[in-house]
Amino acid sequence: MKHVIITGTSRGIGFELAKIFANNGHKVLAISRNTTPLSKINHENITTISVDVSKTSDLKKISEFVEINWKKVDILINNAGKLINKPFTELTTDDFLEVYKVNVFGVAELTKNMIPFLQKGSHVVTISSMGGIQGSMKFPGLAAYSSAKGAVITLSELLAEEYKEQQIAFNVLAIGAVQTEMLAEAFPDYKAPLSATEMAEYMYDFALNGNKFYNGKVLQVSSTTP
Template identity: 65%
Template sequence: MKNIIITGTSRGIGFELALQFADAGHQVLAVSRKINQQLLLHKNISCLSVDLSNEEELQQVSDFLSTTWKNIDAIVHNAGSLLLRPFSETTQHDFENIYKVNVFGVANLTRICLPYLQKGSHVVTISSMGGVQGSLKFAGLAAYSSSKGAVITLSELLAEEYKEQGISFNVLALGSVQTEMLQEAFPGYQAPLSASEMANYIYDFTLTGNKYFNGKVLPVSSTNP
């Protein structure tokens, strides 16, 4: 059984993913601003209330690792912040808030976890088709989609930097998934996949994808969004 860190677990894909790993017997550290009570009651899940945009709050993760786990088998950087706003109305403060979660949160958490990652560990970053070159871009998502492009490059760089240690870094660029975040941003839009269906794919990829990929970006989308 493996030790898995998952961010953004209060709802949606992260919630479903945490349950899948825990139900299969893996130990899960669920990191999210809001703690889901269902996860809190699961014997294989430890929950931490952490705002990823606040570097100081990540000390909770460091404290947990130093006292509880000796190693980390996988990290799924699933947490994300989305802003739908015309570019002309998107301020620097807006960009900073999105990047603090979607980019700096990924970088800071990964840095904290590095001493516990080992040969065979797999770091999976959830990006978006909006961050992939050549994909259809949607108006109003300048901060969000550009941040998702940034973590793609970050993952590629880390894969190269830590390949000698046998730590794999890969990115899944998701298309639209029927989550609460999608519904809040695009009311009435119906995505082709549910959160649990996408979690199934991410679950398998997290456990086995590093056998076949390192430093790669895999589009996971049957549609343009």
């Protein structure tokens, strides 16, 4: 049984991932602003906490829970994401900050807060995007999103080096298009080749076993060019 923290669990991949871990006997701390969807399931292995990952003060709730109830974290999955689709000339500094607060700063702050609870064999998995991969196909309108997803790739590579002596693994899954609510909101006419459940099943296996084979690596998880 693993103790697993997953962010962005109100819908999409995070929602499905929390259910898969819980159904396989693992303890899940599900983090999202809206906890209602998972609370309705009322699964004995899922604890929900309402947290806005863009707010440092909110993230303290997670540390307090782990300190009191778990004492350790085996897997941290930084899945929460924010996407703004606007032409570059219309993007404001506030737009960039809004995206970076969730996709970069929130990831860094939560990971930093969890360091005392991570131990030999722990695995931190950050969900990036093919849009953050150098040389991949890029899409107009995603300057803030894709650049943020590139930033967390470099962050994870650095943390893998910084914590290699403690044998804590940091890896990134740069995923392609998945049919989630967030994708549908940004690109209403696009149909992705994978469902949220299919991607969640892959992430589940990688989070449990990927650290045996990888550390400081970025895996491109996409069956299409985008």
